[in-house]
Amino acid sequence: MATTMMTDLIFQAIIILVMLFMFLWTLNIPQKYYDKFQFRDRSSYAAKRHFVRGADFLSKSRTYKNREFAKSAVDEAEKSIAINPKDAAAHILKALALDAQGFTTSALEAMDIALSPLTKNSLCDEERSDGLVKRAEIKVKAKGVDSAVVDLVEAVRLNEENVTALRLLGECYEKKGMREEAVKAYMDVVKVEPQNAVAQTALKRLGSI
Template structure:
């Protein structure tokens, strides 16, 4: 009973202190300051993201490899600054992945996309954006598979991403094309044919899908 009385007295004191602070508008002021700080952080994060996107766009238009690497590295640094300010926004994680990919760091780019597509951040993406992120991760995994001379695990993971991607955005011809290529690598001929046909149905200009169908 003595312990219960002590706890009860502590609760009463805490409630009294809180009520006093509330009457002095201290909790409201703290909450307002917290919201203002978060708003400022969000604005700063967006600025870093926009600057990083501009640097990435410039890097893609460059022809000199050293300039591409330098600009892409700067874009990744701006993405990191945005992430530090707002880690729950998927956009800077995707920007970082694209910048790393441009530098040839596929594994690191996949890691960045893993974060972008995690439960912590994916809610900030629209359905179509999530489909595009899954497509990009699949492309990177296919690239890693080709670089390693096989990598069946990467192909299986790529197929999983692509199946989810076309569910989220069924009108993406490129996703169907790459899905067909992955199915071919797994000797799933009927599924590959269906994927190529769907790519052509969406966009008859996808010549690679037509060529693959003709060779099957």
């Protein structure tokens, strides 16, 4: 008897769910959610399209040394950001394009947003490490090596095999007169890339090989 009652309850629950779905369907609620999903998908596609176009403009600006291409890259990056402000890649693109035009302060502001909590979910550790390296490169020009070292240390913590971070860290330590720290950073580069000419030359210059 208990089994029969359970079966009846399940059957009634199914009927109620079907009736509820039919009621919601008459209100067009499922279609509204579907449309919302479709809109979000189209928006994501549009954001990526602007990002790709911006990246192409940035590449051309570097190839042809043309600031107009860099300006176009900023425009495309801003369009992508307007659609999806939580995507760090678009902010990084904007920063690099601004830096290419010599707008160091604005470039740093864009990089700060790219590495802020707003976009943290859009970057894995390796990507965040690369982003910190890019910010450090800009900081060296704008604020000096002290500020850059902080980013580079964090970049290495996130990705111990980030050769660019290790090399720049070695260069910054060397500029600060911190020989032992510089040697260690260059040695770490060689561990990852034994044939790295920059690190080998630096180690010879520092009398470590």
